[in-house]
Amino acid sequence: MEVESPARRLSPSPPMLFQTSTSSPASSSSSAYVPLLRGDPDSQDDVTLLEHDAQSKEGSKEHTSAGSVKRRLSPMVYWACALSLLCSACNISLLGLNVLSPTARPAPPLKYGNSYIGLEATVRDPSAPPLRPITTFPTGIAQVNASDPRAVYYDAHRWASTFGTVYPEDRRVLASSTEATYIQFWAGDFGMERCALKLLLPSLSPSDPESESSHDDDIVLPDSPDAALQVWRVETDTPGLDFHSLSWRSRPARGALLASWVLPRNGNGNATLESEVFRCPSGSFQAFELACAGRECRVDFRQTPKRKDLGFWLVQRPSI
Known part of the structure; x- marks a missing residue:
């Protein structure tokens, strides 16, 4: 009779293995051996094995969820990149068009503040x-010529002196069948918004030797009774007329006819001609076009602020 030794009785029996197959028993490459639990379910090795298996399952779940999120975000990233590239291409094309054919316009001038x-x-x-x-x-006088539409006739004559350059204030007034004069005033006074345009002509008769203009041969007036000097209103923007670029081609459009004067023949006697009253808001420019109508009409003289008996003046009267 064989007696079992105590050491043999106490040694644990090896774990039993069973074979699992996913396809067929003949396929050994796809077989896996999973250890069975020992007889004692509360042993430390079994608990460790169960914990490791639970952690593996949780890790696989987290990896699966992260992969699905990554798969969901990938199309959004692609679309965002495509949209940014499209916007960049549009910006580059617009920049190229602006460089080749710029269409930028200067900002409109600001209005004068009300004082x-x-x-x-x-x-x-x-x-x-x-x-x-x-x-x-x-404030400004300039001519335009129909025979030379592009020419600018702004008179800004000057002369050098020992103390600097002097710009005289006299300006030429010229009107004929092909030439016209643009004249501009500044109405800046408050409560003086009833205006009229006045033309003063001195006596050119040689019978008055004390007259300042008795020996003035630079004043030319029409000699025909059919000749008339027309005064047209001109609508201007806030900065007024630009006399440095004013030409026949760039001249502003006419407004209403303000006056039509038949000038005295040969300048016999002093003459004062005044237009109808019109409104001139405070802080505004008032511009006019002087043109000749009729045959043999020509007006030519130089106007200076020192001579009060010759030239065009804006008369402002109280409106309050």
């Missing part, structure tokens, strides 16, 4: 005497 804010709300004494009219000298 009389709230002055219309003040109380004026009705018994106060009316304000005297204001006579304004033109």
Whole structure:
């Protein structure tokens, strides 16, 4: 009778293995051996094996969820990249078009600020005497010529002196069948918005030897009774007419006919011609075109602010 030794009785029996196959028993490459649990389910080795198996399953789940998120985000990234490339291509094409054919326009000029804010709300004494009219000298005078449409005839003559360059204030007024003069005034006074254009002509008769213009041969007036000097209003923007670029081709359009004067023949006697009253808002430019109508019409003289008996003046009268 064989007696079993204590060491043999206490040694653990090797774990039993069973074979699992996914296809057929003959395929050994796809077979796997999974160890069976020992007889004691509470042993430390079994607990460790179960924990390792649980961690492996959790890791595989996390990897699967991360992969699905990555697969969901990939199309969005592709579309974003494609959209950014498309926008970049559009910007480059627009930049090329602007370089080849620029269409940028300068910003419109700003309006002059009102220096009389709230002055219309003040109380004026009705018994106060009316304000005297204001006579304004033109801020600019220039000619245009139909026979030379591109030419600019802005008169800015000057001469050098020992103390610098001097720009005289006299300007030429010329009107004929092919030439016209543009004249501009600045109406900046508050409450003086009733304006009229006045033309003063001196006596050219040699019978008055004390007259300042009795020996002035530079004043040319029409000699025909059919000749008339027409005054047209011209609509201007905030900065007024640009006399440095004014030509027959770039001249502004005419507005309403303000006056049509038949000038005195041969300049006999002093003459004062005044247009109808029109509104001239405070802080605005008032521009006019002087043109000749009729045969043998020609007006030519030089106007200076020192001579009050010759030239065109803007008369401002009170409007409040």
